[in-house]
Amino acid sequence: MLGSLQSDLHKLGVQTVAKGVCGACNKPIVGQVVTAMGRTWHPEHFVCTHCQEEIGSRNFFERDGAPYCEKDYHNLFSPRCHYCNGPILDKVVTALDRNWHPEHFFCLPPFISPFIFLPSLFFSLCFHEKDGKAYCRKDYFDMFAPKCGGCTRAILENYISALNSLWHPECFVCRECFTPFVNGSFFEHEGQPYCEGHYHERRGSLCSGCQKPITGRCITAMAKKFHPEHFVCAFCLKQLNKGTFKEQNDKPYCQGCFIKLFS
Structure with missing residues (x-):
């Protein structure tokens, strides 16, 4: 095709000069030319090695001497984010032996859905690791630190x-x-x-008389417990025996005081 075009132009008296040899088809280039990677190309032959689409004036990347469009280069060769699996085009966080988009390296407890939970970004890249996952300080201790038997909150220091x-x-x-x-x-x-x-x-082992603990002998009367020396007549304060008292208005009385007061 090119040969006949040159022949026709020569017949018309138009001189043609080849602008180089195409790096793809190895034929002379007359007309538009693309210069890239130290070679010349027919525009239609300077294509992405992966998708075969013409690169034209778009940005491209070179790898092992072959051109790639920007999209395919990143999909094929850029590091991938461990969270979204997308290619990382700019800044990268490397942690836990993986790569991450900075905005995707965050604390996300495993029992919470990312669709209903706003994750906490590690702005200072200070985090705690457990089983290959990253956690902010608060969630790490809330989830894995021992809990206090009193307040049930995490124990961080002395205990x-x-x-x-x-x-x-x-x-x-x-x-x-x-x-x-x-x-x-x-x-x-x-x-x-x-x-x-x-x-x-x-x-239920407090003395009903003195309100102090009973640690030795005990008298049980009127559904209460007493030190023996504190089980006394409510009127004369004489010490009573369990079986020799009268009860009135939830108080114990000796026989004599009961007759005197209530007969």
Whole structure:
């Protein structure tokens, strides 16, 4: 085709000069020419090695001496983001032995859908790793740090180990009055720590007379418990025996005081 064109132009007295040899077809180039990669090309022959589309004036990339359009080059050879699997065209974050778009390197707990959750970007690239996944500090400790037996929040620093649980020091207190334990001495009831008074209150072992714990002998009367020396007549304060008292208005009386007061 080119040969006959040159012959026709010569017959008309028009001189043609070849502008080089095409890097694709190895034939002389007369007319438009593309100069790229140190060679000349017919415009229709300077195409993407992968998709075979004419590159023209578009940007292209060279690899191993072959031209590629911008789209195919990035799809074939650019590093890919571990999150979206798309090619990374500009800045790249390399972490956990993988590559990421900077906007895709974020904390995303595995039980939350990315379609309903706004992830937290690692703006400072400070993160915690667990099983090959990256987490921000808050989510990492919320998910994997031991939890306090008192407040159930994550334990980050000092802790107390007691009752088969870990505790923030400030959370290991009586579960009733929230008083810290002197010298670490506490009482356990149903897996929770109590001071002595509230421990006996929970167990129903406080003396109804003095409101102090009963640790020795005990008298049970009127559905209550007493130190023996505190089970006394409500009027004369004489110590009573369990079987020798009269009850009136939820109070115990000796025989004599009961007759005197209520007969």
